[in-house]
Amino acid sequence: MTHARLTPLAQSLPATVPFVGPETQERARGAGFAARLGANESVFGPSPEALKAMAASHHWMYGDPESHDLRAALAAHHGCAPENIMVGEGIDGLLGYLVRLTVGPGDAVVTSAGAYPTFNYHVAGFGGDLHAVPYAGDFEDPAALFAKAAEVDAKLVYLANPDNPMGSHHSGADLARAMDALPKDTLLVLDEAYVDCAPEGTALPLPVDDPRVIRMRTFSKAYGLAGARVGYALGHPDLITAFHKVRNHFGMNRAAQAGAMAALADRDHLAHVLDQIAQARSRIAQIARDNGLTPLPSATNFVTIDCGADGTFAKAVLDALIARGIFVRMPFVAPQNRCIRVGCGLPADLDALATALPQALAEAKRG
Amino acid sequence: MTHARLTPLAQSLPATVPFVGPETQERARGAGFAARLGANESVFGPSPEALKAMAASHHWMYGDPESHDLRAALAAHHGCAPENIMVGEGIDGLLGYLVRLTVGPGDAVVTSAGAYPTFNYHVAGFGGDLHAVPYAGDFEDPAALFAKAAEVDAKLVYLANPDNPMGSHHSGADLARAMDALPKDTLLVLDEAYVDCAPEGTALPLPVDDPRVIRMRTFSKAYGLAGARVGYALGHPDLITAFHKVRNHFGMNRAAQAGAMAALADRDHLAHVLDQIAQARSRIAQIARDNGLTPLPSATNFVTIDCGADGTFAKAVLDALIARGIFVRMPFVAPQNRCIRVGCGLPADLDALATALPQALAEAKRG
Structure with missing residues (x-):
C-alpha cells in the first residue's frame, strides 16, 4: 500500500546505496579496519584551525x-x-x-x-x-x-x-x-x-x-x-x-x-598535507612494484594499482586485503576493474598494506 | 542561455529562500542581534556530552x-x-x-x-x-x-x-x-x-x-x-x-x-532544558501581559503573542523589536499574523525583550 503512494518514477527506482560504507563492512566482518584507505578521505586530517x-x-x-x-x-x-x-x-x-x-x-x-x-x-x-x-x-x-x-x-x-x-x-x-x-x-x-x-x-x-x-x-x-x-x-x-x-x-x-x-x-596545513600525499603516493607505488604490480601515475590522494590481470583477479586481491583489515576499493567496470584503488595513508597504514599485499596476492593467485 | 538549460519545472520556480536567516538581517542592519529569539532554536544549547x-x-x-x-x-x-x-x-x-x-x-x-x-x-x-x-x-x-x-x-x-x-x-x-x-x-x-x-x-x-x-x-x-x-x-x-x-x-x-x-x-540535560523552557515561557507570557498583550498557550520552545490588532500592527512591533536588536519572527498569513513569535531565551535575552517591547509597542502605535 505504501509503495503505491510513490510517484511512477520513484517506484521505478531501486533502493540503492552508490557506495557501501566502510562501517557497514566493519559491522559485517565483526572487526574494524586496521587501515582505512578506500574512501579517498584524507587520513592526514584537517587543519588544527x-x-x-x-x-x-x-x-x-x-x-x-x-x-x-x-x-x-x-x-x-x-x-x-x-x-x-x-x-x-x-x-x-x-x-x-x-x-x-x-x-x-x-x-x-x-x-x-x-x-x-x-x-x-x-x-x-x-x-x-x-x-x-x-x-x-x-x-x-x-x-x-x-x-x-x-x-x-x-x-x-x-x-x-x-x-x-x-x-x-x-x-x-x-x-x-x-x-x-x-x-x-x-x-x-x-x-x-x-x-x-x-x-x-x-x-x-x-x-x-x-x-x-x-x-x-x-x-x-x-x-x-x-x-x-x-x-x-x-x-x-x-x-x-x-x-x-x-x-x-x-x-x-x-x-x-x-x-x-x-x-x-590555513595554507601551511594544506602544503603539509600535499607533501604527505606525495610521500604516500611514492610509498604506495613502491609497495605495488615490490609485489610485481603496476602503479598508475596519480594526480589525486590515492594510487590506482594495475593488478595485471582481469577484474576477477583484482576483486580477489581486494577481498583478501579487506579480510586482512585493509579497506580499499576498486573500479566498477572493465577494463579499469583490473585495478585496485589505494588511498594515501599514514606510514603505519602503509606498513599494514606492505604486510598484507603479498599475502593477498598469494591468496588471489591460489584462486 | 544558462536559464534555457533548466527543466520547464525549474524554470517556473522562483529562486527563493523560505526564511531569511538572522545573519542576513544582521548584515543588513550592520549590527548583531542582542537576543536571538526568532528561529525556534534552543539558546540553552546541547548536552555537554x-x-x-x-x-x-x-x-x-x-x-x-x-x-x-x-x-x-x-x-x-x-x-x-x-x-x-x-x-x-x-x-x-x-x-x-x-x-x-x-x-x-x-x-x-x-x-x-x-x-x-x-x-x-x-x-x-x-x-x-x-x-x-x-x-x-x-x-x-x-x-x-x-x-x-x-x-x-x-x-x-x-x-x-x-x-x-x-x-x-x-x-x-x-x-x-x-x-x-x-x-x-x-x-x-x-x-x-x-x-x-x-x-x-x-x-x-x-x-x-x-x-x-x-x-x-x-x-x-x-x-x-x-x-x-x-x-x-x-x-x-x-x-x-x-x-x-x-x-x-x-x-x-x-x-x-x-x-x-x-x-x-543525556536525559538529565533534556530535563534541564525543558525546565528552562518552562520558565522562559512563563516569563515571556508575563512580559506580554505586562505590556497589555495576550500570550497564547505554548506546547513548544516559543511563545506566540497576540498583539491585539492586525498584521500591519504586529509587523510594526516586529520591525521595532528587530531595530532594537531583538530577533523574532511572526506568522505569515491572517489572522495568525496579528501575532509575533518569541523563542525561549536566557534570562538576559528576556531582560532585553522586557526592555525593548514597551518601546517597540509605543513606536508601532505611533505608526
Missing part, C-alpha cells in the same frame, strides 16, 4: 543559509564574486541539485563508463537517460564525451579532472581546448574534487563566468573534512542562482561552515 | 551512510526497529525527499494556511498542487485538513503537532481519532519537531508501523543541535526504505551523528 573553529561553533544556531562568510572567503580565494559560488552538502548534494535543475525524464546525459556512480544515481533519480563512453586507456576522453553529447543532444556531460577511480588527469589547457567541441546546449559538469592534489595547471584555466561549465570543488579531499560535508560549485551567476530554487537552504552544518573557512585560510 | 562527542569525531572520515548507530539508539528510545527510522539532514531535508518520492506535477497536497513554508517550498519544487485550509482559531484543524484531502485526492497532508507558528497542540489521542477520516490514499506527514517540549500525551499514540502516517522528529529544538542538521522520520519500513532511492546517502555530517547520539542519551 578548522578543529578549533568547529569546536567554537554555536551548535544550537542554524547555519547561515547563505553561507555568506564562506562564500566570501572562497570568492577571494578564487578571484571571483560570491555570486559565482554555491555551497552545499558535499559535491554529492550539489550534483543532485544540478541534475534536478536540468534533467527531466528522458533527457540525455553523458558520462564515462566507470566514472562517478553517485552522479549516475542522481541522473537515474530524475529519470534522465545516461549514455556512457569508454575511457581512452586510463584517461577520461573529453573528445569522445563531447562527441557523444552532440550525438544524443545531452543536457549535461560529466567529467572528473583529475579522474576517480583511475587517478589520471588532463592539463586544464588541453581540456579548455577540447571544450571547443562541447555542444552549445550541453553543460559541462567538471568535477575538480581532487584538483588540490594535482599538478599545477590541472584546474580549468577559463573564467568562472564561462556559461559552458560548472565546476565542483570540495573540502573532503586535500582539506581533510569529508565528515563535515562541504562542497561548492563555481559557475555563471545565472546557474548558481538557480540552485536557490531547489536546495535545502538550511542544510549546511554550522560548524562545518566555520571549519571550512578555517581550513581554507 | 554532545559537544564532547562532536569534538572527538574524526572529521576526515565520511559519516556512516546508514547512520547505523544513531538509528539503533533511536530505535531503542522509541521501542521500534531501525528499519522504522530514516535519519536525514534536518526535517527540511527529509520533507524534500518525501515530497520527491510521492508528489509529481499536478498531484494534490494539503496543508494549513500559514503552516510551515518549507514544506510548501518542496511541494512547489516538485510541481505539486498545494491546497491550504484555514486554522480553526489558533489550532490546525485535522478534520478540515483530512476533508480537504479527500476532496482533492491528496497524496500528502501536512500537520504539525505541536503547531508552528502558533504553539498550539492537539492531544495525540484526539489526532489518532481524527485519522479515522484520513483518506486511505493520503499519507499524513506529522511534523512532531516540537513534541519534546509538549505536554505528555501530545505524541501520536499509534504504532510506528502505521502506514497512514510518517512522523518527523529533530535534534534542532529541545536537543539544542539546530546547527548540526539531524532530523529523522519514523514510519512504515516500506516507506522508510524508499528514502534510499533518492537521498544523499553520504549527506550526514559525521560529528553530528555522534552528537545526536550523545544528546539522546
Whole structure:
C-alpha cells in the first residue's frame, strides 16, 4: 500500500546505496579496519584551525543559509564574486541539485563508463537517460564525451579532472581546448574534487563566468573534512542562482561552515598535507612494484594499482586485503576493474598494506 | 542561455529562500542581534556530552551512510526497529525527499494556511498542487485538513503537532481519532519537531508501523543541535526504505551523528532544558501581559503573542523589536499574523525583550 503512494518514477527506482560504507563492512566482518584507505578521505586530517573553529561553533544556531562568510572567503580565494559560488552538502548534494535543475525524464546525459556512480544515481533519480563512453586507456576522453553529447543532444556531460577511480588527469589547457567541441546546449559538469592534489595547471584555466561549465570543488579531499560535508560549485551567476530554487537552504552544518573557512585560510596545513600525499603516493607505488604490480601515475590522494590481470583477479586481491583489515576499493567496470584503488595513508597504514599485499596476492593467485 | 538549460519545472520556480536567516538581517542592519529569539532554536544549547562527542569525531572520515548507530539508539528510545527510522539532514531535508518520492506535477497536497513554508517550498519544487485550509482559531484543524484531502485526492497532508507558528497542540489521542477520516490514499506527514517540549500525551499514540502516517522528529529544538542538521522520520519500513532511492546517502555530517547520539542519551540535560523552557515561557507570557498583550498557550520552545490588532500592527512591533536588536519572527498569513513569535531565551535575552517591547509597542502605535 505504501509503495503505491510513490510517484511512477520513484517506484521505478531501486533502493540503492552508490557506495557501501566502510562501517557497514566493519559491522559485517565483526572487526574494524586496521587501515582505512578506500574512501579517498584524507587520513592526514584537517587543519588544527578548522578543529578549533568547529569546536567554537554555536551548535544550537542554524547555519547561515547563505553561507555568506564562506562564500566570501572562497570568492577571494578564487578571484571571483560570491555570486559565482554555491555551497552545499558535499559535491554529492550539489550534483543532485544540478541534475534536478536540468534533467527531466528522458533527457540525455553523458558520462564515462566507470566514472562517478553517485552522479549516475542522481541522473537515474530524475529519470534522465545516461549514455556512457569508454575511457581512452586510463584517461577520461573529453573528445569522445563531447562527441557523444552532440550525438544524443545531452543536457549535461560529466567529467572528473583529475579522474576517480583511475587517478589520471588532463592539463586544464588541453581540456579548455577540447571544450571547443562541447555542444552549445550541453553543460559541462567538471568535477575538480581532487584538483588540490594535482599538478599545477590541472584546474580549468577559463573564467568562472564561462556559461559552458560548472565546476565542483570540495573540502573532503586535500582539506581533510569529508565528515563535515562541504562542497561548492563555481559557475555563471545565472546557474548558481538557480540552485536557490531547489536546495535545502538550511542544510549546511554550522560548524562545518566555520571549519571550512578555517581550513581554507590555513595554507601551511594544506602544503603539509600535499607533501604527505606525495610521500604516500611514492610509498604506495613502491609497495605495488615490490609485489610485481603496476602503479598508475596519480594526480589525486590515492594510487590506482594495475593488478595485471582481469577484474576477477583484482576483486580477489581486494577481498583478501579487506579480510586482512585493509579497506580499499576498486573500479566498477572493465577494463579499469583490473585495478585496485589505494588511498594515501599514514606510514603505519602503509606498513599494514606492505604486510598484507603479498599475502593477498598469494591468496588471489591460489584462486 | 544558462536559464534555457533548466527543466520547464525549474524554470517556473522562483529562486527563493523560505526564511531569511538572522545573519542576513544582521548584515543588513550592520549590527548583531542582542537576543536571538526568532528561529525556534534552543539558546540553552546541547548536552555537554554532545559537544564532547562532536569534538572527538574524526572529521576526515565520511559519516556512516546508514547512520547505523544513531538509528539503533533511536530505535531503542522509541521501542521500534531501525528499519522504522530514516535519519536525514534536518526535517527540511527529509520533507524534500518525501515530497520527491510521492508528489509529481499536478498531484494534490494539503496543508494549513500559514503552516510551515518549507514544506510548501518542496511541494512547489516538485510541481505539486498545494491546497491550504484555514486554522480553526489558533489550532490546525485535522478534520478540515483530512476533508480537504479527500476532496482533492491528496497524496500528502501536512500537520504539525505541536503547531508552528502558533504553539498550539492537539492531544495525540484526539489526532489518532481524527485519522479515522484520513483518506486511505493520503499519507499524513506529522511534523512532531516540537513534541519534546509538549505536554505528555501530545505524541501520536499509534504504532510506528502505521502506514497512514510518517512522523518527523529533530535534534534542532529541545536537543539544542539546530546547527548540526539531524532530523529523522519514523514510519512504515516500506516507506522508510524508499528514502534510499533518492537521498544523499553520504549527506550526514559525521560529528553530528555522534552528537545526536550523545544528546539522546543525556536525559538529565533534556530535563534541564525543558525546565528552562518552562520558565522562559512563563516569563515571556508575563512580559506580554505586562505590556497589555495576550500570550497564547505554548506546547513548544516559543511563545506566540497576540498583539491585539492586525498584521500591519504586529509587523510594526516586529520591525521595532528587530531595530532594537531583538530577533523574532511572526506568522505569515491572517489572522495568525496579528501575532509575533518569541523563542525561549536566557534570562538576559528576556531582560532585553522586557526592555525593548514597551518601546517597540509605543513606536508601532505611533505608526
